[in-house]
Amino acid sequence: MTTPPPTPPAPRVTIKEVAARAGVSKGAVSLAFNHKPGLSEATRDRIFAAARELGWAPNLTARSLAGRRVDVVGLAICRPAKLLGLEPFYMEFIAGVESVLTERSCSLLLRLVRNLEEEVGLQDAWWRGKQVSGSILVDFHADDPRTAAVRRLGMPVVAVGHPSLTGGLTSVWTDDATAVTEAVRYLAALGHRRIARVGGAAALGHTSIRTAAFDEAARALAPDGAWQVSTDFSGEAGARATRSLLSASGGDRPTAIVYDNDIMAVAGLSVAAEMGLSVPEDVSLLAWDDSQLCRLTRPTLSAMSHDVHGFGAEVARTLFGVIRGEGSAGSHPVPTPVLTPRGSTAPPRVSRTGVRSP
Amino acid sequence: MTTPPPTPPAPRVTIKEVAARAGVSKGAVSLAFNHKPGLSEATRDRIFAAARELGWAPNLTARSLAGRRVDVVGLAICRPAKLLGLEPFYMEFIAGVESVLTERSCSLLLRLVRNLEEEVGLQDAWWRGKQVSGSILVDFHADDPRTAAVRRLGMPVVAVGHPSLTGGLTSVWTDDATAVTEAVRYLAALGHRRIARVGGAAALGHTSIRTAAFDEAARALAPDGAWQVSTDFSGEAGARATRSLLSASGGDRPTAIVYDNDIMAVAGLSVAAEMGLSVPEDVSLLAWDDSQLCRLTRPTLSAMSHDVHGFGAEVARTLFGVIRGEGSAGSHPVPTPVLTPRGSTAPPRVSRTGVRSP
Numbered sequence: 180m181t182t183p184p185p186t187p188p189a190p191r192v193t194i195k196e197v198a199a200r201a202g203v204s205k206g207a208v209s210l211a212f213n214h215k216p217g218l219s220e221a222t223r224d225r226i227f228a229a230a231r232e233l234g235w236a237p238n239l240t241a242r243s244l245a246g247r248r249v250d251v252v253g254l255a256i257c258r259p260a261k262l263l264g265l266e267p268f269y270m271e272f273i274a275g276v277e278s279v280l281t282e283r284s285c286s287l288l289l290r291l292v293r294n295l296e297e298e299v300g301l302q303d304a305w306w307r308g309k310q311v312s313g314s315i316l317v318d319f320h321a322d323d324p325r326t327a328a329v330r331r332l333g334m335p336v337v338a339v340g341h342p343s344l345t346g347g348l349t350s351v352w353t354d355d356a357t358a359v360t361e362a363v364r365y366l367a368a369l370g371h372r373r374i375a376r377v378g379g380a381a382a383l384g385h386t387s388i389r390t391a392a393f394d395e396a397a398r399a400l401a402p403d404g405a406w407q408v409s410t411d412f413s414g415e416a417g418a419r420a421t422r423s424l425l426s427a428s429g430g431d432r433p434t435a436i437v438y439d440n441d442i443m444a445v446a447g448l449s450v451a452a453e454m455g456l457s458v459p460e461d462v463s464l465l466a467w468d469d470s471q472l473c474r475l476t477r478p479t480l481s482a483m484s485h486d487v488h489g490f491g492a493e494v495a496r497t498l499f500g501v502i503r504g505e506g507s508a509g510s511h512p513v514p515t516p517v518l519t520p521r522g523s524t525a526p527p528r529v530s531r532t533g534v535r536s537p
Numbered sequence: 538m539t540t541p542p543p544t545p546p547a548p549r550v551t552i553k554e555v556a557a558r559a560g561v562s563k564g565a566v567s568l569a570f571n572h573k574p575g576l577s578e579a580t581r582d583r584i585f586a587a588a589r590e591l592g593w594a595p596n597l598t599a600r601s602l603a604g605r606r607v608d609v610v611g612l613a614i615c616r617p618a619k620l621l622g623l624e625p626f627y628m629e630f631i632a633g634v635e636s637v638l639t640e641r642s643c644s645l646l647l648r649l650v651r652n653l654e655e656e657v658g659l660q661d662a663w664w665r666g667k668q669v670s671g672s673i674l675v676d677f678h679a680d681d682p683r684t685a686a687v688r689r690l691g692m693p694v695v696a697v698g699h700p701s702l703t704g705g706l707t708s709v710w711t712d713d714a715t716a717v718t719e720a721v722r723y724l725a726a727l728g729h730r731r732i733a734r735v736g737g738a739a740a741l742g743h744t745s746i747r748t749a750a751f752d753e754a755a756r757a758l759a760p761d762g763a764w765q766v767s768t769d770f771s772g773e774a775g776a777r778a779t780r781s782l783l784s785a786s787g788g789d790r791p792t793a794i795v796y797d798n799d800i801m802a803v804a805g806l807s808v809a810a811e812m813g814l815s816v817p818e819d820v821s822l823l824a825w826d827d828s829q830l831c832r833l834t835r836p837t838l839s840a841m842s843h844d845v846h847g848f849g850a851e852v853a854r855t856l857f858g859v860i861r862g863e864g865s866a867g868s869h870p871v872p873t874p875v876l877t878p879r880g881s882t883a884p885p886r887v888s889r890t891g892v893r894s895p
Contacts, residue, residue, distance in 0.1 A: 231651075236658055251646065251668070260639070264632030264828075264846055267622075274622030277649045281618070286648040288609065291635045293589075300594055310609075414829045445833045452835045470622075471772045475803045477810045477835065488622055 192235040201229035212250075212284060214312065216503045227282050236284045252280065252498060253288045253305050253314035255298045260291055262413055267470040268440055268487055275491020276315065283499070295320065299328045306334045313337075313502045315494055319344040319384040335501040337494055342510045344384035349501050351494045351511045355385050356392035358483050358516040359437070362465055363396035365518055366435040370526040371463065373404035375433035377420045377443055381409040389439065406433060410443065417443025421450040425462065434527040435463040437483075441472050444480050448523065459525035469519060478522030485516040550593040559587035570608075570642060572670065574861045585640050594642045610638065610856060611646045611663050611672035613656045618649055620771055625828040626798055626845055633849020634673065641857070653678065657686045664692045671695075671860045673852055677702040677742040693859040695852055700868045702742035707859050709852045709869045713743050714750035716841050716874040717795070720823055721754035723876055724793040728884040729821065731762035733791035735778045735801055739767040747797065764791055768801065775801025779808040783820065792885040793821040795841075799830050802838050806881065817883035827877060836880030843874040 198205045203226060210218055211226040218226075230236070254276070256263060263269060273287070280287055288311055292298045302325065305311045313335035316325055326346035329336045338345035341352045359376075366374050376393045379386045390407055397405035406424060410416035417438060424433055438444040444466030451458050458464055458478055466473050469482035490513050497511055556563045561584060568576055569584040576584075588594065612634070614621060621627055631645070638645055646669055650656045660683065663669045671693035674683055684704035687694045696703035699710045717734075724732050734751045737744045748765060755763035764782060768774035775796060782791055796802040802824030809816050816822055816836055824831050827840035848871050855869055 234655065236655070236662070253644075260632045260636035261846065263635070264625075264629035266628075267625075270624075270628040271622035273647075274618045274649075277621070277647070278618035281649045281651075286611075286646050288644050289631075289635070289647050290644040291632075291639045293639075297592060297594070300592075304594065414833055418833075442829070442833075445830070449833045449835060471800070472803070472830070475772055475776075475800075475807045477807055488619065 192233045194235070197226070197230050197233055197235045200233060201226045214283075214499055214502045216505060230284070231282055250285045251288050251311050252285060252495070253290070253302065253311040254317070255290045255292045255301055255314070257292050257294060257298060257318055262411055263291065266412055266440065267442060267472065268468050271468075271470060271487040272491040272494075275488035275493075276495045277491075278488070279492045279495035279499075295324050299324055302329060302334065302336075303332060306332050313498050315339060315498060316345075316348070320382055321384055321387065323384075335498065337498040337501060339494055340384055341388055343388075349497060349509055349511075351490070351497050351513060353485065353490070353513055354515040355388045359389045359392040360396045361515075361518060362437050362483055363393060363400050365520075366437070366463065366465065366524070367400035369435075369463065369524065371433075371435040372402055372527075373430075373433045374401040374435045374437070375406035375408070375424050376437045377408050377410060377417055377424075377439065377447070379410065379412050379439040386439070393437070404431070404433065410439075412440055412443065414442045414446040417446040418450050421447040422454070425451065425454055425456060433462070435465065435524070437465045437467070439467050441466040441468050441470050441480065441482060444482070444523075445472055445476055448476055448478075448480065458523050460528060463524040463527070465524055467516070469516075473519075473521065476523075481521045481524040482519050483516040484519040486514070489513070550591045552593070555584070555588050555591055555593045558591060559584045572641075572857055572860045574863060588642070589640060608643045609646050609669050610643060610853070611648075611660065611669040612675070613648045613650045613659055613672070615650050615652060615656060615676055620769060621649065624770055624798065625800060625830065626826050629826075629828060629845040630849040630852075633846035633851075634853045635849075636846070637850045637853035637857075653682050657682055660687060660692065660694075661690060664690050671856050673697060673856060674703075674706070678740055679742055679745065681742070693856065695856040695859060697852055698742055699746055701746075707855060707867055707869075709848070709855050709871060711843065711848070711871055712873040713746045717747045717750040718754045719873075719876060720795050720841055721751060721758050723878075724795070724821065724823065724882070725758035727793075727821065727882065729791075729793040730760055730885075731788075731791045732759040732793045732795070733764035733766070733782050734795045735766050735768060735775055735782075735797060735805065737768065737770050737797040744797070751795070762789070762791065768797075770798055770801065772800045772804040776804040776808050779805040780812070783809065783812055783814060791820070793823065793882070795823045795825070797825050799824040799826050799828050799838065799840060802840070802881075803830055803834055806834055806836075806838065816881050818886060821882040821885070823882055825874070827874075831877075831879065834881075839879045839882040840877050841874040842877040844872070847871070 194205050194208050198208045208226050211223045302314055316336050317339045319340035326348060336348060338348040338350040340350060342350050374397055378390060393407060408420040410420055436447060444464050447464050448458055451462055456462055466480045466482040468487055469484035473480035473482045493513050552563050552566050556566050566584050569581045660672055674694050675697045677698035684706060694706060696706040696708040698708055700708050732755055736748060751765060766778040768778055794805060802822050805822050806816055809820055814820055824838045824840040826845055827842035831838035831840045851871055
């Protein structure tokens with residue numbers, strides 16, 4: 180095999196040119212790319228834009244020689260690899276994180292872990308090994324061991340989860356309780372009195388929050404029946420749960436089902452068709468997250484819509500703030516998911532409650 | 538805010554215990570985790586299994602002190618963040634890569650880049666900065682600048698792409714030409730004589746390979762009409778392409794459409810319904826990759842099925858081989874996508890060619 184002759188490297192754009200274009204000093208460019216405090220958000224944005232336009236990236240070797248890496252942030256996810264690949268949420272979330280990282284010449288160090296103890300060890304090793312300048316922590320459990328561990332390390336992190344779960348760490352979160360209540364209220368307003376929820380993994384904190392909120396809302400608003408099922412978020416589990424809910428006879432069957440993500444709602448739609456039930460005439464389905472999938476089905480899926488990409492971007496921006504030592508203990512809610520009604524929700528067929536059977 | 542008292546670290550499992558459980562020496566455990574040659578695949582697997590069972594991971598600080606990091610591999614993807622989040626292929630591919638990395642206590646350094654020149658600079662910085670022990674290169678173009686660049690660096694990489702595109706680098710690839718030909722042959726055997734393909738991004742090498750193969754197969758097997766459209770792989774672009782193809786009147790309209798991924802085929806199904814066309818009676822649709830989506834639609838989608846998770850895992854395993862200095866210039870085909878017929882393909886309605894219009 181012959182090796183092609185080496186091509187000479189292209190002439191490099193310099194930090195001086197980036198500084199000139201942004202109208203700042205070289206020192207300011209360096210501050211921005213090393214995520215140091217002292218610049219306004221507007222100046223930083225101008226510097227990143229200038230670097231992007233000129234195709235300039237800082238010399239990573241020099242950055243690493245100064246000590247800790249400043250161009251890598253960590254993310255460990257505790258989900259089986261097989262399921263991760265099937266969950267649109269995480270891909271959109273990661274893409275949103277990357278959209279902010281890439282404009283600051285940063286990379287994401289990604290790792291699947293089997294349990295939270297493994298993640299504690301990993302974050303410890305990443306931080307002590309100077310592999311990351313900070314981490315994004317996701318999927319909080321009650322009494323999550325990561326909170327104390329990262330505090331002990333003094334490691335900059337952003338916790339993705341409700342403040343009640345994240346023990347005072349800087350957090351970015353969505354108001355799941357309000358959104359679940361909103362979903363149940365909408366279905367009740369349509370006339371549904373038997374409502375089910377196909378939820379996510381029971382061990383997760385945000386699942387518990389949704390479960391409690393559904394419980395409370397359904398007690399008031401679904402007087403003829405309320406059901407909740409836990410799953411692993413996969414389409415297969417969503418199909419099984421839907422099949423089980425819809426297999427009950429008439430009056431013991433929900434007329435509306437809320438799902439904890441959108442892939443399970445797509446699966447639910449397919450199960451309804453398989454069982455000869457029309458959506459939304461026989462059963463209304465309401466998805467969550469609202470990736471493009473919900474607009475591609477027949478009927479289209481009503482959903483509690485959530486800008487997952489923007490959520491990931493906000494988490495990354497917040498982490499840079501923590502790394503710079505700003506706003507180190509805040510709680511940042513992102514917009515609450517809002518209802519997007521489409522073709523899969525409608526009033527139920529006329530209720531037979533209190534009416535003689537035909 | 539009060540900080541909770543520090544909890545003492547849990548006692549750590551030692552390398553000695555891992556070695557004992559695997560029935561090897563401590564040196565062998567070290568060889569395995571540092572990806573050095575000298576161990577059989579079976580021994581390595583036993584060591585990784587023992588470490589996993591005991592919850593042991595190597596001390597990353599010690600590993601990094603020895604010089605180059607051995608626990609990180611790089612992956613840069615040149616797709617807009619907005620589109621990446623919508624493409625099931627990459628999420629399943631990354632999950633497959635992670636499934637192998639995680640059992641060897643390795644992480645993936647992930648970065649979105651805007652163009653190949655940016656990736657060349659990034660790989661250079663990752664390698665010289667000792668941030669990665671090797672990289673996975675994806676989405677090859679014709680005359681791809683990365684080939685010469687990584688050769689010049691002497692960097693261990695695995696190229697995901699056909700050997701005709703990857704310039705002698707160790708490659709893992711699927712035989713796209715054979716699979717496209719197979720797809721066209723199947724549709725022709727059903728009786729289709731007007732066949733279209735909704736392809737991926739035109740600049741990508743594997744898209745060109747599929748385009749050429751479709752061209753050749755359709756010339757022989759679709760005598761009444763053949764169409765090809767390029768897209769960006771998104772559901773929206775797939776919907777637009779399908780709408781345009783199906784808007785032609787009867788005889789100028791394809792009776793079967795092959796898609797380059799599955800999200801576009803799901804979108805095509807939705808467009809057919811919107812236009813009042815039945816699938817498969819009026820038009821047959823054939824997806825590619827075959828994520829779980831294809832089994833969740835109505836009708837279910839026939840697909841050229843491809844174990845994308847297994848593909849990612851094979852790429853990661855091959856990269857470890859290259860890092861260990863084994864099989865450094867091989868070409869590793871993974872199984873060719875095979876046809877999985879489901880509900881979206883059938884013979885066309887009786888052809889009216891040569892028959893008087895009713």
